[in-house]
Amino acid sequence: MTIKDADIQKLSEDLYSWALRKVPEDTKRALANAREKESSETARRTLNMMLTSAQRAEDGDTFVCSDSGVPVYFVRIGTKADWNANIKSAIRAGFDHLVETIQPPLLKHVTNPMTNERSYAGRHMPIITYDLIEDADYIEIVCSPKALGSGRWAAMELFTFPTLETIETYILDVAIKAGAQHCPPVVMGVGIGGTFDFSTKMAKEQTLREIGSVNPDPQVAEMEKRLFEAVNALGYGPMGTGGDTTVLGVHVDFAAGHGFTPVAVAFNCWINRRTRARIYSDGHVERLE
Amino acid sequence: MDTFPNIQLPMSRETAESLKLGDMITLTGPIKATAGMPTHQRILDFIDEGKQIPIDLVEAAFFHLGSYSRDAEGGMEVLYMNPTTSTRFNHMMPKIIRHFRLRCVGGKGGLNTACAEALKEVGGVYLSFLGGGAPLHSKAIQKIEQVAWTDLVSHYRLVAMDVAELGPLTVAIDAHGNSLYDNLDRSAQERRDQIIEKMNQTRAR
Numbered sequence: 001m002t003i004k005d006a007d008i009q010k011l012s013e014d015l016y017s018w019a020l021r022k023v024p025e026d027t028k029r030a031l032a033n034a035r036e037k038e039s040s041e042t043a044r045r046t047l048n049m050m051l052t053s054a055q056r057a058e059d060g061d062t063f064v065c066s067d068s069g070v071p072v073y074f075v076r077i078g079t080k081a082d083w084n085a086n087i088k089s090a091i092r093a094g095f096d097h098l099v100e101t102i103q104p105p106l107l108k109h110v111t112n113p114m115t116n117e118r119s120y121a122g123r124h125m126p127i128i129t130y131d132l133i134e135d136a137d138y139i140e141i142v143c144s145p146k147a148l149g150s151g152r153w154a155a156m157e158l159f160t161f162p163t164l165e166t167i168e169t170y171i172l173d174v175a176i177k178a179g180a181q182h183c184p185p186v187v188m189g190v191g192i193g194g195t196f197d198f199s200t201k202m203a204k205e206q207t208l209r210e211i212g213s214v215n216p217d218p219q220v221a222e223m224e225k226r227l228f229e230a231v232n233a234l235g236y237g238p239m240g241t242g243g244d245t246t247v248l249g250v251h252v253d254f255a256a257g258h259g260f261t262p263v264a265v266a267f268n269c270w271i272n273r274r275t276r277a278r279i280y281s282d283g284h285v286e287r288l289e
Numbered sequence: 290m291d292t293f294p295n296i297q298l299p300m301s302r303e304t305a306e307s308l309k310l311g312d313m314i315t316l317t318g319p320i321k322a323t324a325g326m327p328t329h330q331r332i333l334d335f336i337d338e339g340k341q342i343p344i345d346l347v348e349a350a351f352f353h354l355g356s357y358s359r360d361a362e363g364g365m366e367v368l369y370m371n372p373t374t375s376t377r378f379n380h381m382m383p384k385i386i387r388h389f390r391l392r393c394v395g396g397k398g399g400l401n402t403a404c405a406e407a408l409k410e411v412g413g414v415y416l417s418f419l420g421g422g423a424p425l426h427s428k429a430i431q432k433i434e435q436v437a438w439t440d441l442v443s444h445y446r447l448v449a450m451d452v453a454e455l456g457p458l459t460v461a462i463d464a465h466g467n468s469l470y471d472n473l474d475r476s477a478q479e480r481r482d483q484i485i486e487k488m489n490q491t492r493a494r
Binding site: 234 | 420
């Protein structure tokens with residue numbers, strides 16, 4: 001068997017719909033853990049509301065948030081996968097079909113930046129990036145619908161031979177600037193080094209990492225822990241109305257570069273929309289989250 | 290879920306002035322909602338031109354809520370609603386708050402000091418909604434009274450509805466000019482250098 005257009009179309013549509021209705025399990029666990037540790041009553045109650053909202057969306061098969069965001073997909077093609085599909089147009093067809101059929105219907109969030117007109121389609125929509133997985137016999141697709149609430153606060157800056165103190169201070173300042181705005185507690189993704197474009201891609205991909213996963217590089221793992229404690233010490237708390245839990249995780253990746261070092265920071269709000277699945281060459285689909 | 294005091298709308302100035310930062314309440318009664326920047330602009334234009342807006346906002350509870358509305362038998366229905374970021378409207382809200390003497394405003398993310406000042410003048414509060422709370426907020430809708438400016442996309446429309454036990458909502462700016470957002474920003478700024486120092490010490494080990 002071969003992976004076909006229809007398989008990609010169906011899966012990209014399903015991934016989006018799942019992302020709108022289900023808060024990932026690791027995220028619910030992290031919210032529940034935070035609720036146990038919070039010293040603020042308002043924060044505990046707010047975390048409780050979050051868990052209730054997540055549960056009711058699942059039980060009622062409805063959306064957690066009204067802002068369904070814009071479609072963002074990461075496609076990773078196994079180099080040993082057997083496929084014959086126009087992946088880009090299949091994903092676009094999947095989103096078009098989703099818009100026509102999904103219940104409840106989506107609000108119009110796709111915005112033309114030249115006119116601020118809103119619709120369900122636009123230039124370069126859905127936003128898709130492609131990568132390869134060596135030796136894999138499947139295509140993996142991640143869907144991460146991105147909305148204004150947290151999308152707005154991502155930031156990047158370029159430094160020249162920065163020290164770790166400079167890098168971490170910048171990341172802390174980005175967290176201060178986002179403050180109460182991005183529906184905390186958030187997942188923070190950081191990309192250090194590489195080039196302008198590559199650093200932001202790393203930051204975005206790090207927001208998609210499992211909460212609680214430990215970076216295999218001990219120096220980076222320490223940085224993640226340090227930043228996690230630092231950002232939570234700011235005190236913004238759930239929904240930015242005060243508390244000990246502003247981030248659920250800080251995930252860092254880095255790449256070698258020249259002496260100019262970009263540092264990029266991205267956020268996922270507490271509902272942490274992300275879904276991931278693989279289509280194997282024999283046609284079966286494995287939903288990972 | 291925990292239980293919270295329920296306040297009947299319209300809210301009196303006395304009740305608004307009795308609310309304290311961090312209080313969590315629910316609301317029952319009429320509210321008005323929109324999530325649109327063009328809607329706010331239109332409200333401002335109507336104020337400037339001395340025109341009556343189609344949904345009265347005087348001393349109202351006016352919230353930054355995006356909703357999916359559509360035609361249904363016997364009027365409009367709202368399928369779901371959820372807050373949007375209020376700070377986007379910072380530059381527009383002081384005039385709207387003062388003109389209509391808004392008693393409650395709300396959404397998520399808060400409003401700035403100039404808005405808190407306007408709220409203090411008119412005896413109004415800012416209430417923080419749970420973002421990602423569509424299942425909770427939507428179930429509070431009892432009746433859609435009116436959907437105005439249907440030439441706009443759904444979440445930009447101005448909607449008047451009756452709600453029951455909407456919330457819980459957190460009092461984040463009180464009627465006396467105090468703001469959780471300002472307080473938390475200030476304390477984060479005050480803690481910043483100390484946090485950086487602690488990071489440096491941890492790194493050095």
